Amino acid sequence: MSTNSDISFRDSVDQMFNQAINLMDLPAGLEEKIRVCNATYTVRFGVRLRGSIHTFTGYRSVHSEHMEPVKGGIRYALSVNQDEVEALAALMTFKCALVETPFGGSKGGLCIDPKQWKEHELEQITRRFAYELVKRDLIHPSQNVPAPDMGTGEREMAWIADQYQRMNTTDINAKACVTGKPLNAGGIEGRVEATGRGIQYALREFFRHPEDVSLAKLEGTLDGKKIIVQGFGNVGFHAANFLSNEDNAKIIAVIEHDGAVVDAEGINIENLSKFVKKHGGVRGFKDAAFVEKAESVLELECDILIPAATEGVIHPGNAQKIKAPLIIEAANGPITAKADAILQKRGTVIIPDMYANAGGVTVSYFEWVKNLSHIRFGRMQRRQEEARHQLLADEINRLMRASGIKEQLSSSFTEAYLKGAGELELVRSGLDDSMRTAYQFMRETWHSRSDVKDLRTAAYLVAIERVADSYRTKGL
Numbered sequence: 001m002s003t004n005s006d007i008s009f010r011d012s013v014d015q016m017f018n019q020a021i022n023l024m025d026l027p028a029g030l031e032e033k034i035r036v037c038n039a040t041y042t043v044r045f046g047v048r049l050r051g052s053i054h055t056f057t058g059y060r061s062v063h064s065e066h067m068e069p070v071k072g073g074i075r076y077a078l079s080v081n082q083d084e085v086e087a088l089a090a091l092m093t094f095k096c097a098l099v100e101t102p103f104g105g106s107k108g109g110l111c112i113d114p115k116q117w118k119e120h121e122l123e124q125i126t127r128r129f130a131y132e133l134v135k136r137d138l139i140h141p142s143q144n145v146p147a148p149d150m151g152t153g154e155r156e157m158a159w160i161a162d163q164y165q166r167m168n169t170t171d172i173n174a175k176a177c178v179t180g181k182p183l184n185a186g187g188i189e190g191r192v193e194a195t196g197r198g199i200q201y202a203l204r205e206f207f208r209h210p211e212d213v214s215l216a217k218l219e220g221t222l223d224g225k226k227i228i229v230q231g232f233g234n235v236g237f238h239a240a241n242f243l244s245n246e247d248n249a250k251i252i253a254v255i256e257h258d259g260a261v262v263d264a265e266g267i268n269i270e271n272l273s274k275f276v277k278k279h280g281g282v283r284g285f286k287d288a289a290f291v292e293k294a295e296s297v298l299e300l301e302c303d304i305l306i307p308a309a310t311e312g313v314i315h316p317g318n319a320q321k322i323k324a325p326l327i328i329e330a331a332n333g334p335i336t337a338k339a340d341a342i343l344q345k346r347g348t349v350i351i352p353d354m355y356a357n358a359g360g361v362t363v364s365y366f367e368w369v370k371n372l373s374h375i376r377f378g379r380m381q382r383r384q385e386e387a388r389h390q391l392l393a394d395e396i397n398r399l400m401r402a403s404g405i406k407e408q409l410s411s412s413f414t415e416a417y418l419k420g421a422g423e424l425e426l427v428r429s430g431l432d433d434s435m436r437t438a439y440q441f442m443r444e445t446w447h448s449r450s451d452v453k454d455l456r457t458a459a460y461l462v463a464i465e466r467v468a469d470s471y472r473t474k475g476l
């Protein structure tokens with residue numbers, strides 16, 4: 001998609017940051033300290049592949065070390081550049097502060113088209129990149145903990161973790177050097193779905209506040225809401241899947257790199273996902289109308305628009321035409337600063353990226369804690385919890401019998417009530433709590449200050465205040 005944005009992503013983030021900082025009373029020096037990226041490391045390394053040496057360029061940027069480790073994904077894309085990685089690192093700082101994950105912000109990237117390389121080649125490249133970062137403590141359980149981002153996933157994280165382990169054979173906490181690993185390599189249940197799940201929890205929380213819902217000129221619940229999803233990768237798929245299956249929302253359009261599919265009655269997301277896995281795109285999917293000009297689908301009537309791909313897809317060139325009254329930014333930076341101003345003028349409510357897509361880093365936090373504690377969540381309590389529930393259920397049934405009541409607790413109730421929480425239930429509960437709490441902080445600022453007109457500014461205010469507090473307490 002064309003970005004049609006006249007300023008860079010980094011400038012766009014800075015501009016939004018400045019809008020918030022203008023409403024705060026921070027000393028100018030501290031303001032500047034929080035704005036700037038502390039360091040960006042650029043590495044160029046060669047890998048011998050297909051008979052010749054290929055040179056790759058990678059980055060790891062550290063935005064703020066007010067808390068350590070610093071945290072943020074590693075992106076694989078040809079478009080990766082320093083400006084982008086720095087903007088994303090800054091967003092990580094504010095995201096972590098907003099959802100109270102105890103990390104500073106960082107981000108990494110490698111200029112590569114992962115589709116052009118075979119798996120064993122990608123492994124070689126990833127291990128070499130990881131080697132360069134580990135050598136400089138830019139991958140380290142207590143200094144800098146990467147995670148998946150666009151173009152990377154569990155597979156790459158497993159290679160990175162293994163590379164760190166090979167270089168630090170006596171580090172008992174080695175697994176905590178990266179998150180988003182597969183379960184059998186120290187990962188956690190629910191990490192893959194986490195960002196999409198976070199979108200669902202964020203929307204559910206939004207719809208718990210009728211006052212906010214009416215500001216978006218909507219009403220009711222998620223039930224029956226018409227949703228457009230742009231980007232059908234890990235985040236877009238999970239968000240669409242949960243919202244349609246569990247909240248009865250209608251996914252009326254999905255926009256992908258090769259076109260879009262549209263069906264006013266709602267698209268079957270599982271079927272579409274199977275199709276995309278097999279064919280690499282949405283073109284040819286029989287159960288919905290295909291639209292070649294995918295970008296125009298962003299402008300269709302709907303209740304909620306979920307941009308879930310990359311930055312800059314809503315820009316001054318199309319912002320005026322976007323009809324969705326509510327946009328939730330599942331991607332990082334999908335709306336440029338200028339487009340944001342246009343949409344705000346039109347009264348569009350935007351649930352901002354730093355909050356909306358924080359589900360990923362929140363569950364990464366749980367994974368990191370799991371790795372450091374060397375035990376799966378729920379392992380100690382689950383059966384004990386079940387035994388206590390059993391005691392209570394037995395006692396209620398006994399009392400009912402003793403009082404001559406023939407009814408007993410129903411088996412469906414007993415079964416649901418007895419089941420102790422496993423890791424997945426605990427992760428989801430922790431994520432839900434984090435998303436609800438962060439939203440409440442944001443909306444409190446949004447509604448209590450007349451100079452705060454939107455959720456993004458509110459999110460920045462809450463996050464910057466926390467980062468500033470941390471610098472004030474600990475010193476620079």
Ligand code: GLU
Pocket residue numbers: 071072073074145146147148149150179332357358360361362364
């Ligand atoms: N890449 C994801 C993000 O942008 C996840 C980061 C993490 O888990 O550290 O939030």
